[in-house]
Amino acid sequence: MKAIQYDEFGGPEVLKAVDIDAPHAGAGQVRIDVRAAGVNPADWKRFTGLFRDFMPIEFPSGVGFEAAGIVDEVGEEVTGVAAGDAVFGLGSNTLAEHAVLSSWAAKPDCMSFEVAGGLAVVAETGLRSIDQIGVKKGQTLLVSGASGGVGSAVIQFARYRGITVIGTAREPKHDYLRGLGAIPTTYGPGLSDRVSELAPQGVDAALDLAGSGNIPELIEIVGEPSRVLSLSDFSAPQHGAQFSTNPLEHPESALAEAARLYSEGVVRLHVERVFPLAQARDAYALSGKGHVTGKLVISVA
Numbered sequence: 001m002k003a004i005q006y007d008e009f010g011g012p013e014v015l016k017a018v019d020i021d022a023p024h025a026g027a028g029q030v031r032i033d034v035r036a037a038g039v040n041p042a043d044w045k046r047f048t049g050l051f052r053d054f055m056p057i058e059f060p061s062g063v064g065f066e067a068a069g070i071v072d073e074v075g076e077e078v079t080g081v082a083a084g085d086a087v088f089g090l091g092s093n094t095l096a097e098h099a100v101l102s103s104w105a106a107k108p109d110c111m112s113f114e115v116a117g118g119l120a121v122v123a124e125t126g127l128r129s130i131d132q133i134g135v136k137k138g139q140t141l142l143v144s145g146a147s148g149g150v151g152s153a154v155i156q157f158a159r160y161r162g163i164t165v166i167g168t169a170r171e172p173k174h175d176y177l178r179g180l181g182a183i184p185t186t187y188g189p190g191l192s193d194r195v196s197e198l199a200p201q202g203v204d205a206a207l208d209l210a211g212s213g214n215i216p217e218l219i220e221i222v223g224e225p226s227r228v229l230s231l232s233d234f235s236a237p238q239h240g241a242q243f244s245t246n247p248l249e250h251p252e253s254a255l256a257e258a259a260r261l262y263s264e265g266v267v268r269l270h271v272e273r274v275f276p277l278a279q280a281r282d283a284y285a286l287s288g289k290g291h292v293t294g295k296l297v298i299s300v301a
């Protein structure tokens, strides 16, 4: 099968399309005939070597943590899914014609494979973050870096739970944020004043998605370090804030909830651009610039 791999750290130019044997589903896993796979910053943080100190890599390494497709092999101890089912989920080396998933949910018929391919990571991360920060109905959440994949999911899940969301993004993306149900504001100097105007009653919690180094400012806005959670800034705990990196023990419940909310029209996923597998380098060059709206997806037709 064709797969994207790299055998040295570097920019997107280290990614190569190679011919390798297809993987097999182990116990508790399924293998899919991949139709689409999501592009995530964690992919390029790995292949550029940013994660090398705590996430050792054996070369050659594959790329991708999520995908959607048709089940074509079912591992031992797996129930409730059969060859031929359309699913989306979390796995490894998903930028390939076949990939193994370790957690999955049924893809609703109304959801395209492109959307499904980019949904699993943001669904799991979005729901995990909201639960971990403990923000509840009637409260206000500030999201720093709200217009990317995770931010778009967080806004919609939080709004569904009755939470007011203030999201930061560059000005041209403010209509996009409003469309998801958030109150937009720009990031950068003066954030605290802008947020005070938008939320005179105060902010109950903040999520740092951008990792732009503003944890102290987010703590000042919220007034309580433990009510600030970062997904991207490893220095967060030094300030008393939380950091979240480990996926949920049972991500499939988050995937199923995202699928249900999508079917009910509550949650949408904006796919900024779809790239063919052969153009994976271009997809990561764009992701690495840091200004994606929604998700980038690789089509594996």
Ligand SMILES: NC(=O)c1ccc[n+]([C@@H]2O[C@H](COP(=O)([O-])OP(=O)(O)OC[C@H]3O[C@@H](n4cnc5c(N)ncnc54)[C@H](OP(=O)(O)O)[C@@H]3O)[C@@H](O)[C@H]2O)c1
Pocket (backbone or CB within 6 Å): 040, 041, 042, 045, 121, 125, 144, 145, 146, 147, 148, 149, 150, 151, 168, 169, 170, 173, 187, 188, 209, 210, 211, 212, 230, 231, 232, 244, 245, 246, 247, 287, 290, 291, 292, 293, 294, 295
């Ligand atoms: N720890 C975990 O478990 C976990 C899981 C998933 C993701 N993550 C991390 O979470 C982060 C977000 O992921 P993602 O998939 O949403 O990324 P993404 O889709 O690439 O979006 C990044 C967003 O950041 C915004 N941005 C750029 N510079 C900014 C700044 N200085 N201040 C505020 N916003 C800024 C951009 O919007 P503008 O165009 O408005 O600048 C863009 O929409 C990444 O660092 C990713 O690695 C962590």
